[in-house]
Amino acid sequence: MNVALAILWKDLVSEWRSRDRVMAMLVFSILVAVVFYFALPMLRPEELSALAPGLLWTAYLFSALLGLNRSFALELENDALAGLALAPGNRGWIFLGKAAANWVLISIVQILTAGVFALFYGIDLVPALPGLATVVGLGTVGICAAGTLLAPMAVRTGFREVLLPVLLLPALFPILAGAVEGSGAAVAGRPIPFAALQLLLVTDGIYLIVAFLGFDYVLDE
Amino acid sequence: MNSNPEGHGNAQASIPSRLESRASRWRRPMGYLLAALGAAYAWSVMSAPIDSTQGIIQKILYIHPPLAYGAYLGFVITGVGGVLFLARQREDLDRLAVASAEVGVIFCTLMLVTGPIWARGTWGVWWSWDARLTVTLLLWFVYLAYLLLRSFSGSSPRTARFAAIYGVVGLVLIPLNYYVIEIFGSRSMHPENLERGSLGDGMGLPFLLGNLTLALAFFYLLILRWEVEAQRRLDDASTSSGA
Amino acid sequence: MSYLLAAYGITLIALVSYGLALSRERARLQAQNSPRGDESGS
């Protein structure tokens, strides 16, 4: 457990000092929001806000991909990844540390992105906050679990920018379905449908287990 | 849990392995059986009665679902082969996993071709986000990604390990995607049911023969592709070591 | 009717040509890899 906390601390301190990852993800998300504005000129503001959950999650998915790629690209510098592989003990804790760090950094970007979307598309998020936060938080757990398992693979094949989206997106359809359904309900002020919550929880659980056990083989030489 | 026990299992690295040789020996007789079965299958499809409601287009039922079962069979073998490779370091199972993924993607692609043809013939629309088609489409992306992961990272022990892990992710996604489509898939589609066409009398035989023929075709192609993979690995070995 | 033929035709052609491509590659590689021609199947 101490190992996971050490890695979480290391990633957050490293990111705080360089801040490049969070900035890159945030700028990317805002750009996506602007792209949607121009891509959907025919929609009146209230129609746009009905689409908001889907658009928001599209921005979330692609900025998370950026962050996950960067998270392990940093580990390749000075071959620090081998340093992690050298550590004794169960490598599942290393996975949890990295996944938690990714979750924290991605969540920061998501909060700011939600603000930008609310601004651009005139959505009053305040009533939806508790519901939205739950759904976004759970969805991000799934993204980080699968992403932290697959990113070290993609990053080391030399095609990282292309391979991670190709590997990760198909694995995230269940998360996307549940998250958009749940976010839509939250934004519309309705209670979050149990089916969406259940789907997110089930998928998160499965990916956390598969990643915890599989990380040993991913980290290996 | 010290995750790497000493002497991590003695991988039996001979190519082709005993299992592969035994499988190859079965391939020739399977080929003959496949030809015979195929003929019977073709005959039974032609002579099957025309469905009163859907018309002749309904006969796609004898090829479309068997293709899907072949695809899923391929994906399951890939997942299980990968897990066994990780557990026992047996490279022949890794070769089986990649062979099965490729043949599975071929069957899956054909399923995604015949599906819209059926939808077009029946409702005049190419793609209807039908539950079964959508799940197969999602899995098609997963196993295409599996093959891309393989080709991007070249043939090495690490690639085999990575692919095995992604094979497990793929395996988990089969029930998950069904679960997703069951809950969310149905909300936007008209409630038609592409699959359960009424299997009236005289229609059971072609459906059965269709499944048998395509399953046999799947295994025939699987073993063939498995042998090709073994030869490719031998080829890589000889070129890289300059023998 | 044409849709039906299209579905069966595409499937047949695809599977047969895939099989032929595989067996051609297998034969080519096998000749290259083991001129001694160690038998494995056909």
Add this chain to the structure above:
Amino acid sequence: MSARLLSLQAVDKRYASVTALSGIELELGAGQGLAILGPNGAGKSTLLRIMAGLAHPTGGKVQFAEGAPQRSRVGYLGHATLLYPELTARENLVFAGRLYGVEDPGARADQLLADEGLSGVANRRARGFSRGMAQRLSIARARVHAPELLLLDEPFTGLDEPSAQRLSLRLEGLAHEGHALVLATHEIDRAARLAQTALVLVEGMVKRRVNAEEMSEPFLRTAYAEALEASP
């Protein structure tokens, strides 16, 4: 011969009949120094990574004497420094200490910095370190959990003469402190000074062994030359 620390029996490393290592037999006593000589591509790095627990042998056994699991008794020093540029020297060592479950990582880090003469730059980020300073910090990192065995993969490569000399002295000091050393190198003079025994690896196979009595630089040079000629 001091207590046996590590032994490799019939270790192979093979993928799709490409053989990186075959039939490796070796024994290493606690506190002993072993040099692994061989041209590039002979499999030295692969052998060291297997001993470090970074890679798995496809055949044979890697047997550590009774005690803690393999990876907690081995320190690894290769070309890469394994350091995080954004973290300071001290933070890098504290992090490595927590990774290895060291009791008081802070105190251990300070002591290691003192050993390597880096106390002055403890709070400077590793990003700004020179090649020599980074090497000393990565030695400290490799020693954070006081490993019984230090694996050194071509540590002198890319070093100018003064820092290579300083590194060689430092390694001798560590050997004195009781660390067992396994040095993979193609520089015979370094090997002769730091190791008691040696073996020559060519194309994944041990071609020649040099025991403690025979060990001297000239003897090692001829043994190495003979081993190269012997193999095709």
